[in-house]
Amino acid sequence: MGAANPLAAGRRVLALGRELGLALKVAVLTGDDVLDRLDPKMPTIEAHGAPLGEYGELVSANAYLGAEAIVPALATGADVVITGRVADPSLFVAPLAYAFGWRLDDWERLGRATAIGHLLECAGQLTGGYFAEPGLKDVPNLAHLGFPWCDADAEGNGVLGKVPGTGGALTVRTAKEQLLYEVTDPGAYVTPDVVADFTGVTLCEVEPDRVAVAGARGRARTPTYKVSVGYRAGFVGEGEASYAGPKALERARLAGSIVRERLADELPDLRLELIGVDACHGTDFGHASPPYEVRLRVAARAASRELAERVGAEIWALATNGPAGGGGFRAETRERIGIVSTLLERSRVRPEVTVLEHDRETQAA
Amino acid sequence: MKRKLHELAHCRAGDKGDTLTLALVAYRDEDYALLAERVTAQAVKAHLAHLVRGEVRRYELPGLGALQFVCERALDTGVTTSLALDPHGKTLSYALLGMEIET
Numbered sequence: 270m271g272a273a274n275p276l277a278a279g280r281r282v283l284a285l286g287r288e289l290g291l292a293l294k295v296a297v298l299t300g301d302d303v304l305d306r307l308d309p310k311m312p313t314i315e316a317h318g319a320p321l322g323e324y325g326e327l328v329s330a331n332a333y334l335g336a337e338a339i340v341p342a343l344a345t346g347a348d349v350v351i352t353g354r355v356a357d358p359s360l361f362v363a364p365l366a367y368a369f370g371w372r373l374d375d376w377e378r379l380g381r382a383t384a385i386g387h388l389l390e391c392a393g394q395l396t397g398g399y400f401a402e403p404g405l406k407d408v409p410n411l412a413h414l415g416f417p418w419c420d421a422d423a424e425g426n427g428v429l430g431k432v433p434g435t436g437g438a439l440t441v442r443t444a445k446e447q448l449l450y451e452v453t454d455p456g457a458y459v460t461p462d463v464v465a466d467f468t469g470v471t472l473c474e475v476e477p478d479r480v481a482v483a484g485a486r487g488r489a490r491t492p493t494y495k496v497s498v499g500y501r502a503g504f505v506g507e508g509e510a511s512y513a514g515p516k517a518l519e520r521a522r523l524a525g526s527i528v529r530e531r532l533a534d535e536l537p538d539l540r541l542e543l544i545g546v547d548a549c550h551g552t553d554f555g556h557a558s559p560p561y562e563v564r565l566r567v568a569a570r571a572a573s574r575e576l577a578e579r580v581g582a583e584i585w586a587l588a589t590n591g592p593a594g595g596g597g598f599r600a601e602t603r604e605r606i607g608i609v610s611t612l613l614e615r616s617r618v619r620p621e622v623t624v625l626e627h628d629r630e631t632q633a634a
Numbered sequence: 635m636k637r638k639l640h641e642l643a644h645c646r647a648g649d650k651g652d653t654l655t656l657a658l659v660a661y662r663d664e665d666y667a668l669l670a671e672r673v674t675a676q677a678v679k680a681h682l683a684h685l686v687r688g689e690v691r692r693y694e695l696p697g698l699g700a701l702q703f704v705c706e707r708a709l710d711t712g713v714t715t716s717l718a719l720d721p722h723g724k725t726l727s728y729a730l731l732g733m734e735i736e737t
Contacts, residue, residue, distance in 0.1 A: 315651060315712075399646070406644060442644065442659065445698050449657035451648030453704050455693050468695060484697075502715050540710075540717040548718075549725040551685050554732060568717040607715045610651065 275299055279351045279625050286348075293626075296347035296633065298338055300620035301354040303496055303613060304330040313609045314495070321498060324609055329499035332613055335461025335490075337373050338620035339363035345624050345633050354497065356460045358386030361419075369423045379463040380487020381425030384470055387458070388429060388447050388482060392416045395429065395447045396478075397437035410436025419482075426483045428475060439478040448472070461494055463487040493612035502607030506536075506569050506577030508584030508600035509544070512592070513562035518546065520592040521563040527591055528567050528583045535579055536569040564597070570605075577602045636734045643669060645727040654686070654708035654723045656730050660699040669701060670694060672735040678703050681733045685726070703730070 279297035286293035307330050309322025321327060331354035340363050342350045352360075362382045365371070371378050388395050395417045397408035415435025421427035431439045448467060452458055458465040466486040473481045508528075512520040525541040532539055542548035544564035567584060571577035581600025588598050622633035639645075639658065642665050648655040658673060660666045675692040682690075688706025695702060709723050710716040720726075 400644075402644075442661075445659045445700055446644065446646040446657055448698070449648075449655070449659075449695075449700060449702050450646055451650055451655055452657075452702065453650055453653055453655060455695060455702055468693075469697065471697065505717065542719055544719065549720050550729040554729075556732075566719055570715070570717065605715055608651070608712065 275351050275353045276623065279349075279623070282349050282351060283625050291348075293349060294345070294347045295349045295351060295625040296342040296345045297623045297625060298334065298342045298350065298352040298355070298620060299623065300338065300618060301331045301334050301352075302329075303332050303618060304328075306330075306613065306617055307496075307498065307611070311611045313498075313611050315609055321500075321609065321611060324498075324607060325500040325502060327498055327500050328606060330496050330611075332494040332496045332618050333359075333461055334494070334618070334620055335359040336363040336366050336379070337461070340367045340373070341620075341633060342622045343367045345622060347624065356462070357390035358383045358460055359462055361386030361389055362460075362462050365421055365425065373462070374489070376463050376487035376489055378425040378487070380465040381427075381483070381485045382421070383458065383460055383463055383465040383487065384448070384467055384482060384485035385419050385421055385425070385427045385429075387450075387452075387465075387467075388444060389417055389419060391447065391450065393437065394450065395443060396431045396439045397443055400438075400443050400446060406442075408436075408438050412436060425485075427481070429480045429482060431478045439480055441472045441474050441480060444472045444480050444482070459491060459495075461490065463490050491612075493614055494618050496611050496613050498609050498611055499606045500609065502570075502605040504571045504574050504577035504602060505605050506571055506580030506600070506602050507567070508581045509564055509566045509597070510584055510587050510591070510595045510599075511562060511564045511597040512595055514594065517561065517563045518543070518559050520594060521565045523592045524565050524587050524595060525567065527587070528565075528580075531583050531586075532569070532579060535576060536571060538569060539580075540568045542566040542568075574602060574604070635737055637737045638731065639669075639673065639733050639735065640728075640731040642737075643731070645731050647722075647724050647727040649709060649713055649722045649724075652688075652707050652709050652712040654705040654726060656703040656705065656727060658701045658703065658730060663699045666696060666699040668735075668737060670696075672737075673701060673733070675703065677733070677735075678705070678730065682708070682726070682729060685723075685729075 401408040413436040415432040693702040
């Protein structure tokens with residue numbers, strides 16, 4: 270929350286509290302913004318490791334802070350803590366470490382707490398959200414999906430739960446999907462707090478909608494923070510048109526080929542997709558019968574807004590100059606901010622906590 | 635007999651930059667060995683060859699009855715710059731579940 274402007278978010282929370290008659294104390298964690306410490310020659314951690322400067326003009330850089338930065342904010346006794354960029358599991362690791370007085374080099378406990386944090390960090394994705402498939406993976410009452418919590422002990426083991434009387438389901442299956450979600454190495458899940466190992470995690474349903482989690486491990490954290498860097502990535506032009514009924518697929522393909530030919534010189538890397546056929550998976554794996562309706566989607570990257578807008582112009586031209594029976598034309602042009610990552614020595618990042626109370630703003634020690 | 639993975643397992647996709655993760659979880663623990671034998675990294679790379687330009691790594695998690703596939707260079711340069719309708723590749727869990735194996 271508040272990644273773009275955490276101090277403004279903190280002031281807004283204080284004002285909302287006043288409207289509700291609550292005298293809140295709000296702690297705001299900043300220091301994640303490290304744009305002024307980047308050098309365009311720094312290597313990215315993306316596959317080929319190209320330097321930052323090769324991507325384009327850098328517009329933002331935020332280090333993923335962790336429990337070490339959040340614990341001092343909790344120690345102010347604030348009612349609400351607002352942070353800039355932090356690693357998702359750290360939002361749960363920090364309160365556990367603070368409440369139980371763990372040392373921040375207690376790698377095994379931090380590893381266990383990171384498993385709990387990772388399970389909780391996407392909220393409803395643990396409790397049956399993003400899981401349902403009618404008939405095979407039914408989830409009750411998704412319209413009123415309940416969010417999870419965890420009762421954790423001083424060792425970092427926990428029992429996950431879901432708000433009573435809500436929809437959704439918390440099972441070993443929902444927990445397994447979430448445990449592995451976005452994990453690129455289950456034996457080395459790197460956060461600012463620890464390198465966690467999920468390979469020995471056990472999940473056990475102790476009663477309906479209660480799942481015990483144990484068995485994660487941890488080893489020493491890395492000497493660097495991961496930094497998410499935004500750069501100007503040009504513009505994207507996008508447009509869509511629908512075809513339905515007899516020969517819908519053939520008419521949509523004809524429309525795509527017309528747009529491709531007309532833009533061949535200006536935008537040679539055009540992406541053509543047929544929604545209903547191959548847009549999501551890049552193919553229909555040879556299994557589809559002719560669809561009743563198809564939506565053509567065209568997209569291209571461009572260096573300028575004017576060039577990107579050419580895609581939309583060609584989509585609109587299909588309305589009068591393309592195949593028969595097209596409709597539902599839409600076009601959009603957007604500027605893109607790309608994201609790459611780099612690593613920064615911990616000593617070069619200085620987290621700060623500001624306490625907001627009534628009309629006072631003070632720096633915490 | 636050929637069977638779709640959809641009959642044996644469930645799957646969730648995730649993304650990190652240009653990297654796609656696919657968590658394949660057996661419905662029944664006793665099917666894990668079959669999945670581990672048939673759903674190799676090479677088989678997944680072949681099934682998704684038109685999408686995945688980089689390597690596919692497989693992590694085995696027998697305690698969870700799960701296989702984790704990590705597919706490099708699979709998201710058209712990454713979530714924020716991809717031209718795809720589904721830039722996160724979130725629908726690709728079901729592309730893997732559509733894969734057939736010999737049982």
